[in-house]
Amino acid sequence: MTAALPYANGYLHLGHLAGAYLPADIYVRFQRRKGRDVLFVCGSDEHGVAITVTAEKEKISPKDVIDRYHPANQTAFEQFGMSFDVFSRTSLPMHHETAQEFFREFYERSLLREKKELQLYCEHDRMFLADRYVEGTCPHCGSTARGDQCENCGSWLSQTDLIDPKCKICGRTPIVRETTHLYFPLGAYQDRLEAYIAERNKRDGWKDNVLRYCQSWFKQGLEDRAVTRDLSWGVRVPVKQFASKVIYVWFDAVLGYVSAAKEWAQKKGDHDLWKRYWTSEDTKYVAFIGKDNIVFHCIVFPAMLMAWNSGSREKYVLPENVHANEFLNFEGKKFSKSRGWGIDVRDFLRFFPSDMLRYALGSTLPETRDSDFYLKDFQARINNELADILGNFVNRTLTFVQRTFDGRVPELGKLSQRDKEFVAEIKKAPAKAGEFYETYKFRDGVAESMNLARTANKYFNDSEPWVTAKSKKEQCATTLNLCVQTARSLAILFEPVVPTLARNIWTMLNIKESLEETRWDSAGEIRIPNGHVLGKPGILVPKIEDQQLDTMIKSLNEEPAAPTPSSGEGTTVITIDDFKKVDLRVAKVVAAEKVPKSKKLLKLRVEIAGESRQIVAGIAHQYEPESLIGRNIVVVANLQPAVLMGEESQGMLLAVNTADGTVSVITVQDNLPTGSVVR
Numbered sequence: 001m002t003a004a005l006p007y008a009n010g011y012l013h014l015g016h017l018a019g020a021y022l023p024a025d026i027y028v029r030f031q032r033r034k035g036r037d038v039l040f041v042c043g044s045d046e047h048g049v050a051i052t053v054t055a056e057k058e059k060i061s062p063k064d065v066i067d068r069y070h071p072a073n074q075t076a077f078e079q080f081g082m083s084f085d086v087f088s089r090t091s092l093p094m095h096h097e098t099a100q101e102f103f104r105e106f107y108e109r110s111l112l113r114e115k116k117e118l119q120l121y122c123e124h125d126r127m128f129l130a131d132r133y134v135e136g137t138c139p140h141c142g143s144t145a146r147g148d149q150c151e152n153c154g155s156w157l158s159q160t161d162l163i164d165p166k167c168k169i170c171g172r173t174p175i176v177r178e179t180t181h182l183y184f185p186l187g188a189y190q191d192r193l194e195a196y197i198a199e200r201n202k203r204d205g206w207k208d209n210v211l212r213y214c215q216s217w218f219k220q221g222l223e224d225r226a227v228t229r230d231l232s233w234g235v236r237v238p239v240k241q242f243a244s245k246v247i248y249v250w251f252d253a254v255l256g257y258v259s260a261a262k263e264w265a266q267k268k269g270d271h272d273l274w275k276r277y278w279t280s281e282d283t284k285y286v287a288f289i290g291k292d293n294i295v296f297h298c299i300v301f302p303a304m305l306m307a308w309n310s311g312s313r314e315k316y317v318l319p320e321n322v323h324a325n326e327f328l329n330f331e332g333k334k335f336s337k338s339r340g341w342g343i344d345v346r347d348f349l350r351f352f353p354s355d356m357l358r359y360a361l362g363s364t365l366p367e368t369r370d371s372d373f374y375l376k377d378f379q380a381r382i383n384n385e386l387a388d389i390l391g392n393f394v395n396r397t398l399t400f401v402q403r404t405f406d407g408r409v410p411e412l413g414k415l416s417q418r419d420k421e422f423v424a425e426i427k428k429a430p431a432k433a434g435e436f437y438e439t440y441k442f443r444d445g446v447a448e449s450m451n452l453a454r455t456a457n458k459y460f461n462d463s464e465p466w467v468t469a470k471s472k473k474e475q476c477a478t479t480l481n482l483c484v485q486t487a488r489s490l491a492i493l494f495e496p497v498v499p500t501l502a503r504n505i506w507t508m509l510n511i512k513e514s515l516e517e518t519r520w521d522s523a524g525e526i527r528i529p530n531g532h533v534l535g536k537p538g539i540l541v542p543k544i545e546d547q548q549l550d551t552m553i554k555s556l557n558e559e560p561a562a563p564t565p566s567s568g569e570g571t572t573v574i575t576i577d578d579f580k581k582v583d584l585r586v587a588k589v590v591a592a593e594k595v596p597k598s599k600k601l602l603k604l605r606v607e608i609a610g611e612s613r614q615i616v617a618g619i620a621h622q623y624e625p626e627s628l629i630g631r632n633i634v635v636v637a638n639l640q641p642a643v644l645m646g647e648e649s650q651g652m653l654l655a656v657n658t659a660d661g662t663v664s665v666i667t668v669q670d671n672l673p674t675g676s677v678v679r
Helices: 014-033 049-058 062-080 093-108 186-204 208-220 249-254 256-268 291-309 354-363 375-404 417-438 442-463 465-471 473-494 499-509 520-524 546-557 576-580
Strands: 041-044 086-089 113-122 134-137 144-146 163-167 175-184 286-290 321-325 328-330 371-373 584-594 602-608 611-617 632-636 642-644 647-649 655-657 663-665
Touching: 014 062, 014 286, 014 321, 014 328, 014 354, 014 371, 014 417, 014 442, 041 062, 041 256, 049 062, 062 086, 062 354, 062 611, 086 256, 093 249, 093 256, 093 291, 113 163, 175 291, 186 208, 186 291, 208 291, 208 321, 249 256, 249 291, 286 291, 291 321, 354 375, 354 442, 354 499, 371 375, 375 442, 375 465, 375 473, 375 499, 375 546, 417 442, 417 473, 417 520, 442 465, 442 473, 465 473, 473 499, 473 520, 584 611, 602 632, 611 647
Parallel strands: 041 086, 286 321, 328 371
Antiparallel strands: 113 175, 134 144, 134 163, 584 602, 584 632, 602 611, 642 647, 655 663
16 A cells, blocks of 8 residues: 655645545555555655755755655654554665666666757756746646646646746746756557556446546557656766766656665565565555546556566566545635645644544545535534534443443343344444445445444434333343444444544443454454443543634634743733743654753754754753653743854743752653644
């Protein structure tokens, strides 16, 4: 299983999750519950012009860019609950070696064709302009387009086709100059690609949007595609006469799936373990992407693997299916980094648990057409479905058992007709929801799981255990036994979508077997024995209040304000609004050293949600620098920077000061994500 490699030049937003990552994680978790051997790989795409453009704008190096966004996005994925086996990066030496190996293989077999071509060159900046360095008008639809593709009509462009092109660095009109590049003969694989897609679609049912997109490319006719470019950032071409160039990012990025698997195998201590997945005939390979990546995963990457397989002893598996969702809009408009429209994942998760976001997105995935994410709809889905249907059923069941049967699962007695019909629904549920997941209809799978919770609530109400508890205790016991069994079923069925919530249900049921080791099909079985002691029930899903949404929106629209220091002696009374101005965050200490010529000051390098900061603290008389490295501390993240002994401090850590002068730094659990809000 692979999920598209996100570009490490910006933070993940909700559209990314809905497009590729949540569907992938649901599918992976479902397959694991089915007992299948799954390797789930992803990583950061860290080459290409998108990275260098960001670096140019910020006057920093490309490495500075990727070192900022890779850890930040990795943390966001972890907080969201993505279950990657490995989250790699294409800047690693192993990836460079893998991409160069493929390139060298193709070059030595004379597959690559050398061509002279005309390319735009900026005389002012003294460089050839790669795709994102040039912008003009699309000759096909008249929209603004960059030098390789028009996002409006989807046309794959040559930059010299652009009308009125401009250099994006200086804004000047470039000239046309000759250069030499190597090309991959993509057109030579068209017949094989068409047959491959037809066969896989017949076997595994590809989505219509993917098939239509591929057919439009085949109708135009595939052409040779450049595999080198005139840039300094990227994987170096391993051929002497082209050593000044780099491998085109479209060629190296997809190979990140292979190099990520190699990294995973290396960490497992078996360098060849990756071959068990990539080169085994019994492997089913499924790729999850956004619709803007279809051509690379359905046409380009399979062609590259076909080319490799035709001349090497190692045969790579080709994608059995490529799942591509449409786009997710936010409040009726497209997510746009340039216009500042949308919500980053890291910001959203500051205010709401990941499972709330997973459920809301999973219920509205843009599987067949673009869909919209509205905050009010998010609130309604959580309150009316996740809380009122699923959470309420589990809570009322366990609370009733706690009160009526001392927290022990009551005995299952003779089944009435209503009981039998309910048991039949429980038995059918894993197959019904599982069929949707198996065929990539995730929204329907989520809905089918919630349907069982709806059925369970109706069964509870119709059975009236509050009445039978007084007059028909055996009937009440049977009702509640089946409701407890259903709570277990729901935990299994919802684990792919809301894993933390599912584990919380599991904990309340006090089941010793690990949820992760429990098989999907067992959700249809009566497994919990009579007399089993349940855990303590509690509120599973708190409802979202209007004020919570308002607070998030206000926070996203305002710059954080530095707190005003109090003056004078004694304690100053502040309002809750004053306190809210202080932004307290979890930070991990990654480096520490003493400040020269100071007996009191330590200089700490801390990481906050992927951002690196320096903090100077007067704790050297209580702490050795090495004792703090790796610890999670609490810092004021929005404090105005100050200079102490010539060192800038970009924040302040929290510590307890006792009357005898002892200083104790406030630390929190080391497994908490950095950037977590302290309230």
